[in-house]
Amino acid sequence: MKKTLTLKEFRKRYDTEEACLDKIFRLRYGKLEACPKCHAPADFRRVDKRRCYFCNSCDAQFYPTAGTIFEKTTTPLVDWMYIMYLFTTTRNGVSAKEIERTLGVTYKCAWRMGHKIRELIGVIGVEKLKGIVEADECFIGQKAKNMHRKKREVAVGYRERMANVFGAVERDGNVVAMLVSDTKSATLFPVIENIIEKGATIYTDKSTSYDSMPDKFSHDSVDHNRGQYVKDGVVHTNNIENFWSNLKRTIKGTHIHVSHKHIQKYINECAFRYNNRDSADTMFEMILSKLPEVKA
Numbered sequence: 001m002k003k004t005l006t007l008k009e010f011r012k013r014y015d016t017e018e019a020c021l022d023k024i025f026r027l028r029y030g031k032l033e034a035c036p037k038c039h040a041p042a043d044f045r046r047v048d049k050r051r052c053y054f055c056n057s058c059d060a061q062f063y064p065t066a067g068t069i070f071e072k073t074t075t076p077l078v079d080w081m082y083i084m085y086l087f088t089t090t091r092n093g094v095s096a097k098e099i100e101r102t103l104g105v106t107y108k109c110a111w112r113m114g115h116k117i118r119e120l121i122g123v124i125g126v127e128k129l130k131g132i133v134e135a136d137e138c139f140i141g142q143k144a145k146n147m148h149r150k151k152r153e154v155a156v157g158y159r160e161r162m163a164n165v166f167g168a169v170e171r172d173g174n175v176v177a178m179l180v181s182d183t184k185s186a187t188l189f190p191v192i193e194n195i196i197e198k199g200a201t202i203y204t205d206k207s208t209s210y211d212s213m214p215d216k217f218s219h220d221s222v223d224h225n226r227g228q229y230v231k232d233g234v235v236h237t238n239n240i241e242n243f244w245s246n247l248k249r250t251i252k253g254t255h256i257h258v259s260h261k262h263i264q265k266y267i268n269e270c271a272f273r274y275n276n277r278d279s280a281d282t283m284f285e286m287i288l289s290k291l292p293e294v295k296a
């Protein structure tokens, strides 16, 4: 059965500003057992309305949120945590509109919150893919030639709507996906070598980009143009195609319009959700644990 972090369990941990700040303190300075400065047994007092701790022995001050994505925010930490929680329980992501509605904050604030959370997600990495790996590319956005002529004329910078994405997924494992400038072999092979472990077997479609795959990999393909989707029972690209559907649902369904500049963040978010599909209960803490790694 799929494990999830229930709202009830979540609320038990993060129901007050104090509980949230204590957690952030532990993430940044370790266990709350001793003063990080004078090492006296922990005896802190918190200053109301300031995200600050005073050590009662040496009077040192600690600002756990300083330098983090929470540094300048006036939005309560409980609200941040709740939105972060929503990121881990929804199927196709959380839109800025939804954050705006849920918290009663401005759209601008909501948009910023979403992106700050995506920055944390962006530093969660995965190991190189191994074993059987499916690789494929997809196209996000509208091709200019499919746009209405009038729209095309007004759409300054319409090229921005186009994005090539390359992705690879290990069978029963993780996915890695990223924006690429084009889908030529010269562009894709270095990416493949970077994210896939030597010795892996790579399945693709018949795209000529994958001809003459580097020697360190085995390669086989299915011919979609000839209606071939599975070969010998194992050669197929169904998992990566599924991931593309998820990604498109997230981008088109939840966020509607996404600029080229931010697409990678949505790809990362989508990959994170896919990679933790069987351990959804750990996703929240995983995101939060990246707090010390992302600067304000």
Ligand SMILES: [Zn+2]
Binding pocket: 035, 036, 037, 038, 039, 040, 055, 056, 057, 058, 059, 060
């Ligand atoms: Zn101290």
